[in-house]
Structures are given as structure tokens and as C-alpha cells.
Amino acid sequence: xxxxxxxxxxITLYTHSTRNRPMALNHAIMTALLDDRLSGYxxxxxxxxxxxxxxxxxxxxxxxxxRDLEKQGLLESEDVPQAGKPDKVIYGLTDAGRExxxxxxxxxxxxxxxxxxxxxxxxxLSPDNAAHLREELAERRRQDAARLALYQRIRQRNYAEPTxxxxxxxxxxxxxxxxxRHCETRLAWAEEADxxxxxxxxxxxxxxx
Amino acid sequence: xxxxxxxxxxITLYTHSTRNRPMALNHAIMTALLDDRLSGYxxxxxxxxxxxxxxxxxxxxxxxxxRDLEKQGLLESEDVPQAGKPDKVIYGLTDAGRExxxxxxxxxxxxxxxxxxxxxxxxxLSPDNAAHLREELAERRRQDAARLALYQRIRQRNYAEPTxxxxxxxxxxxxxxxxxRHCETRLAWAEEADxxxxxxxxxxxxxxx
DNA sequence: CTATTATATGCAACAGTTTGCATATCCACC
DNA sequence: GGTGGATATGCAAACTGTTGCATATAATAG
Numbered sequence: 350x351x352x353x354x355x356x357x358x359x360i361t362l363y364t365h366s367t368r369n370r371p372m373a374l375n376h377a378i379m380t381a382l383l384d385d386r387l388s389g390y391x392x393x394x395x396x397x398x399x400x401x402x403x404x405x406x407x408x409x410x411x412x413x414x415x416r417d418l419e420k421q422g423l424l425e426s427e428d429v430p431q432a433g434k435p436d437k438v439i440y441g442l443t444d445a446g447r448e449x450x451x452x453x454x455x456x457x458x459x460x461x462x463x464x465x466x467x468x469x470x471x472x473x474l475s476p477d478n479a480a481h482l483r484e485e486l487a488e489r490r491r492q493d494a495a496r497l498a499l500y501q502r503i504r505q506r507n508y509a510e511p512t513x514x515x516x517x518x519x520x521x522x523x524x525x526x527x528x529x530r531h532c533e534t535r536l537a538w539a540e541e542a543d544x545x546x547x548x549x550x551x552x553x554x555x556x557x558x
Numbered sequence: 559x560x561x562x563x564x565x566x567x568x569i570t571l572y573t574h575s576t577r578n579r580p581m582a583l584n585h586a587i588m589t590a591l592l593d594d595r596l597s598g599y600x601x602x603x604x605x606x607x608x609x610x611x612x613x614x615x616x617x618x619x620x621x622x623x624x625r626d627l628e629k630q631g632l633l634e635s636e637d638v639p640q641a642g643k644p645d646k647v648i649y650g651l652t653d654a655g656r657e658x659x660x661x662x663x664x665x666x667x668x669x670x671x672x673x674x675x676x677x678x679x680x681x682x683l684s685p686d687n688a689a690h691l692r693e694e695l696a697e698r699r700r701q702d703a704a705r706l707a708l709y710q711r712i713r714q715r716n717y718a719e720p721t722x723x724x725x726x727x728x729x730x731x732x733x734x735x736x737x738x739r740h741c742e743t744r745l746a747w748a749e750e751a752d753x754x755x756x757x758x759x760x761x762x763x764x765x766x767x
Numbered sequence: 768c769t770a771t772t773a774t775a776t777g778c779a780a781c782a783g784t785t786t787g788c789a790t791a792t793c794c795a796c797c
Numbered sequence: 798g799g800t801g802g803a804t805a806t807g808c809a810a811a812c813t814g815t816t817g818c819a820t821a822t823a824a825t826a827g
Binding site for chain 1: 582586592613614660663666671675676678685720732758
């Protein structure tokens with residue numbers, strides 16, 4: 350009787366396994382705690398700006414990650430009673446946390462490519478939906494413009510002379526610069542795209558006359 | 559006795575609910591099937607190039623999505639026996655599928671921001687890891703350069719004169735252009751970043767002397 | 768006085784993605 | 798004769814992220 354009916358058992362080498370690489374949200378949180386001790390609430394808000402350009406997270410995710418990281422001994426917490434506000438729990442990096450973070454930086458990076466419906470929609474362009482796509486595009490432009498303005502302000506205030514900054518701040522500057530360039534590129538593209546869409550749209554209004 | 563101990567029951571309006579918006583992978587697949595009838599295997603490969611810049615999917619995801627979409631009547635399938643190769647199943651859009659796709663385009667878009675470890679790592683820049691980050695950056699440059707070259711080739715071959723193209727092809731051109739601009743921007747940024755990192759790295763080799 | 772907003776934390780269900788594994792054929796290369 | 802790679806499809810578990818809901822205090826706006 351043959352128990353292993355199909356082929357022979359295989360030996361797998363796990364050469365490119367990512368199993369042991371924990372999700373980067375944890376590391377993003379630890380990064381945010383490098384300088385400051387913060388509560389989950391404060392982290393949630395700070396994720397909306399600075400680091401948030403590269404990593405979005407909901408408060409549910411963040412609170413859970415904080416508890417997990419504390420269980421692993423990478424963070425320590427402190428209960429802070431407050432008057433006039435609900436009590437909060439602030440978290441800080443432990444030495445083990447700092448070490449784990451440094452080690453993580455030296456590992457391989459994982460990229461989760463962005464997924465954007467809008468581009469898939471462009472593959473479906475027709476006179477029927479061109480007007481709608483222009484609207485979506487206009488909304489994006491507003492968002493990108495707002496974000497760009499914010500990042501430009503931050504740059505001028507805190508990163509005007511990058512080479513004069515301490516090393517770590519130079520790294521943050523580069524990330525910020527990537528964000529700025531990204532917004533600029535999208536805005537320039539949106540202008541080109543809008544011009545082309547505008548040439549498509551009138552066909553509909555003519556047909557609808 | 560008070561059964562609803564905490565506060566009063568709330569009425570929620572679901573004004574910005576996204577519950578009924580199905581994931582875009584399904585729509586990306588349907589989009590890829592607009593012109594051609596393809597098998598899961600072929601779709602997986604085509605996702606690696608064209609649409610893949612905006613939407614990555616594994617073969618496991620794609621095969622499952624295809625079966626789901628067929629169950630919903632949005633796709634139809636046909637078994638194709640092959641000589642010298644395993645048989646395959648090719649899928650095509652049904653009329654219902656085409657309609658559903660057109661309707662989806664007119665809805666709101668969802669953006670899943672890209673998540674890239676590398677930028678989080680830049681927030682941790684130090685002389686200890688600057689060399690490692692330069693390596694990662696160099697690897698990204700190779701990838702971006704390769705992708706850019708591919709997209710440039712596609713552009714020259716098929717989209718040299720965008721305004722002369724049929725409407726839908728113009729939409730694809732715009733998506734392609736976004737991909738090109740994106741790669742170019744990242745490459746330009748990587749150059750700047752590398753220059754700054756280079757100024758950080760030597761400090762280590764001097765210290766290590 | 769009531770509604771809203773900000774502060775502050777959390778659970779549970781669900782949706783979506785990744786990873787590991789499984790199966791099978793045929794071709795090319797060494 | 799075996800190894801590796803391309804073709805072709807699929808299951809199941811683990812992981813990650815989103816959504817809806819729950820709870821509580823206090824300030825502010827109307």
C-alpha cells in the first residue's frame with residue numbers, strides 16, 4: 350500500500366522565507382517612539398502626519414501592536430492619570446526594543462506596492478466615464494496639493510539645511526523629500542491626464558445634445 | 559433592571575460605509591479580460607507587467623477570484639485541453655460582467671497607500687546602518703531602472719502618439735505615464751539620497767580605522 | 768440643556784493577502 | 798537518468814488590515 354500516493358516528500362529550503370520577519374507596523378511604532386514616550390492616542394495622530402506618509406494605521410491596530418510589543422518586552426508602559434481627560438497609557442522603548450529596531454533596519458525590506466483603484470479605472474476609460482474620472486482626479490489633486498503644502502512647510506521649518514542636521518534627522522529629511530517629490534510628480538501627471546481627459550469628455554456632451 | 563447599562567443605543571447612519579464595495583482585485587481581473595479571454599496562468603503573468611504596476615496579485619488569489627466571479631455570473635469559463643501542456647481553463651467577461659465593471663468605474667475609488675519598510679528605516683538612519691541603506695537603495699534603483707526601461711519600450715512601441723489612439727487606449731497610456739513618472743522620480747530621489755548617505759557613511763570607515 | 772467634538776482605549780467580525788504546500792506534464796540541459 | 802524550469806491549478810493556515818461597535822469623561826458650541 351502506498352501512503353504517499355503523489356510524488357515524493359520534498360525538502361524545502363526556505364531560502365526566501367519571510368515568516369520570521371514581523372510586520373513593519375511594529376517597527377514603525379518603535380521608530381516613532383525613538384525620541385518620545387507616547388500614548389496610543391498620540392501615536393495614532395502622529396501617524397497621520399510624519400510617518401503616516403509611508404505607513405497608515407488605525408487606532409485599533411496601534412493599540413493592539415503596543416500591547417503585543419510590551420508583552421515581548423520591547424516596550425514598557427506607564428499609566429498616567431489625567432485630570433479633565435481620560436487616563437492614558439504611555440509607552441517607551443526598552444533597551445531590548447532599541448536593539449531589536451537596530452537589527453531590523455539591517456535586514457531586508459518588504460515592499461507592499463500601493464494599490465490604487467483609480468489607475469485600474471483608467472484602463473476602462475470611455476466617453477461615458479471620462480467626466481467621472483476627471484472628478485476623481487480633481488479630488489486627488491486637492492489631496493496631493495494639501496499634503497505637499499504641509500510637507501513643504503515642515504521642510505522649510507525643520508529641514509531647510511539638511512547637511513547641517515544630525516545624522517538621523519538627515520534620514521527623516523530624505524523620507525520627507527521622497528514624499529514631496531512623489532506629490533509633485535502626481536500633481537504634474539494629473540495636469541497632463543486632465544488635459545487628455547478634457548479632450549475625451551466633450552465628445553459626450555456633444556453626443557448628449 | 560437596566561439591560562442597556564451603558565448609554566443609549568445609537569443610530570448609525572453608515573454614511574461612509576465601504577462594506578458593499580467589493581475589492582478591486584476582482585475588477586482588475588475583469589479589466590484585464592476586457593479584450594482577451596485568458597487563463598488564470600496567463601492573467602498571473604500579465605499582472606506582472608501591465609496592470610501589475612498598480613495591482614499585484616498571486617496566482618492563488620487570481621484563481622480564487624476567477625472561480626468567485628464565475629459563480630457570480632460575471633465571467634464565463636471554457637476548458638481547453640492542450641497537447642504537451644496541462645489543460646487550462648480560459649475565462650471571458652459575460653455581458654453582466656461588462657456592465658458590473660462599467661458601473662464600478664463610476665463609483666468611489668479606494669486607495670491603499672503603499673507601505674514601504676525602507677522609508678521607515680530612513681527614520682532610523684545612523685552611521686551604523688548607512689552603508690546597509692545605501693545597498694538597499696542601490697537594489698531599488700536597479701529595479702526601478704529595469705521597470706522604467708520596460709515601460710519606456712512599451713510606450714515607444716504602442717503609445718508613441720497618444721492623441722491618435724482610441725479612447726480606452728488613451729486611458730491605459732495615462733496609467734503607463736504615471737508609472738514612468740513614478741519610476742523617474744524615485745530614481746532621481748535615490749541619487750540625491752545616495753549622495754547624502756555617502757556623506758554619512760565615511761564617518762564610520764574613519765572611525766573603524 | 769443638548770449635540771457635537773476631542774480625548775482615550777478596546778473587542779470582534781470580516782475582508783484581503785501571503786506563505787507553505789500539493790499535484791501534474793513536458794522540455795531542455797548536463 | 799536526474800535536476801531544474803515553464804506550464805497549469807488548487808487548498809489551507811497564518812497574518813494583516815478594515816469596519817462596526819462599545820465605553821467613558823469633559824469641554825465647547827448652539
